[in-house]
Amino acid sequence: MKIYLIGFMGAGKSYLGKLLAERLSLPFFDFDTLIEQKTKRSITDIFKISGEKTFRDYETELLTQLNEYGVIATGGGIIERAENRVLLKNRAHITVWLNTEWHTIQRRLSLPQQTQSIRPKVDQLSTTELYELWRRRLPLYEEVADLTNTDGVIENLESQILELHKAHL
Numbered sequence: 500m501k502i503y504l505i506g507f508m509g510a511g512k513s514y515l516g517k518l519l520a521e522r523l524s525l526p527f528f529d530f531d532t533l534i535e536q537k538t539k540r541s542i543t544d545i546f547k548i549s550g551e552k553t554f555r556d557y558e559t560e561l562l563t564q565l566n567e568y569g570v571i572a573t574g575g576g577i578i579e580r581a582e583n584r585v586l587l588k589n590r591a592h593i594t595v596w597l598n599t600e601w602h603t604i605q606r607r608l609s610l611p612q613q614t615q616s617i618r619p620k621v622d623q624l625s626t627t628e629l630y631e632l633w634r635r636r637l638p639l640y641e642e643v644a645d646l647t648n649t650d651g652v653i654e655n656l657e658s659q660i661l662e663l664h665k666a667h668l
Contacts, residue, residue, distance in 0.1 A: 506597035509607035596644035
């Protein structure tokens with residue numbers, strides 16, 4: 500089983516992804532970590548030196564080439580590209596949207612460990628601009644999601660995925 504987690508930065512993709520992978524006995528992959536390993540550069544350096552387009556190119560490449568089964572946390576902006584949305588709608592896997600409320604995301608993004616070193620957009624945009632980006636992306640997440648999770652409760656997420664997986668068989 501291959502499960503893609505999508506959602507805005509701070510939605511909990513990495514945190515819940517690790518828990519979900521453990522519960523389902525699947526490996527966990529994080530796009531940001533895979534990109535950093537491949538390029539031997541931090542996400543911040545990629546954004547600063549090569550630009551967001553280059554980072555998005557790496558995401559698209561990973562989306563087309565990652566053949567491993569597991570739980571996969573994508574970047575928050577992966578849905579910006581139409582070609583990525585087409586790939587995420589593929590029925591060979593499950594795409595789960597972690598639809599986290601804005602006030603929760605805002606709180607998480609303001610935590611000290613959530614600095615620009617791992618989230619360049621937080622440093623580049625004002626709170627109002629981040630909110631507008633979140634609002635603009637909402638319909639894109641919804642477009643590709645097989646499943647939408649709004650409560651972030653791992654047990655609920657696990658049962659929803661297993662139900663959907665059975666329906667796909």
